[in-house]
Amino acid sequence: MRFLSQLLRHTVTLTLLCSTVLARAETPQQIQAAYESAARAQAPGFAASATRGNDFFHTQHGQEWTCASCHTGNPSNPGKHVVTGKAIQPMAVAANAERFTRPDKVEKWFTRNCKDVVGRACTAAEKADVVAYLISAK
Amino acid sequence: MRNAIVIISLSLALPAALAGEGSRKAPADPLLQQECGSCHVPFPPRLLGETAWHKLMGSLDKHFGSDATLDPKTRQAIEAYLVANAARQERLGTDGQSTLRITETAWYQREHDEVGRAVWQRPSIKRASNCAACHSQADQGSFSERQIHIPK
Secondary structure (H helix, E strand, O other): OHHHHHHHHHHHHHHHHHHHHHHOOOOHHHHHHHHHHHHHOOOOOOOOOHHHHHHHHHOOOOOOOOOHHHHOOOOOOOEEOOOOOOEEOOOOOOOOOOOOOOHHHHHHHHHHHHHHHHOOOOOHHHHHHHHHHHHHOO | OHHHHHHHHHHHHHHHHHHOOOOOOOOOOHHHHHHHOOOOOOOOHHHOEHHHHHHHHOOHHHEOOEOOOOOHHHHHHHHHHHHHOOEOOOOEEOOOOEOOOHHHEHHHHHHOOOOOHHHHOOOOOOOOOOHHHOEOOHHHOOOOHHHEOOOO
């Protein structure tokens, strides 16, 4: 019973939380712009580059996996989790309209996947480049 | 607003209450499904004990070689759900030690002992944790015997 009431309390907080998150839907361009302006705090004049994002996505960063290990070499295709084999929807915005519309979700996965692939958090500049790449990928 | 909260609470509390401890039909929680079903199928809470779930949820940054970090609120909500629907007793490994891997538990090994060794090696299955290879509704949290199809 104690767990039940605990569960209830959290579920209510969560339901409220979810509605705020939903209200914060954005476009991929807005998300790219937010990372770009964060990057400019370090490097004034920074502009996101799809070409740099492409390189970043497909090369190793001192660890075993690349971003492409799970998201495949072609982001317009569905991917596959490298360990579990579970299917992953395409990453290219052109192939999957839900990509880069939920800032919290985007941050959550950048945080996790950069730790696994790069061994540290990605910088705002790296994130801006990756988003630019996935917006431009056909 | 208060009414809305009461309705939401009831709709969530009811299945949880009906399922009871150790029940075979724990309700699939949407949050669990979303957050724990993105890299693999959402494993059913009743397949591990409370202690194991607490330990697993306390180390999501080092989750079987992957980072599966959640924000604290979401983590707490899922942990409470897992623990509330956990196995009545800890599910120990075949060696009698505690384990965070469902596939290492004596229960899992016993339940699957009729699946031949060669079957697990098939490329279509690859890993014992790939429940969905054989349990066609595993991504909805259902493992009923009627939905088992072992792939070639």
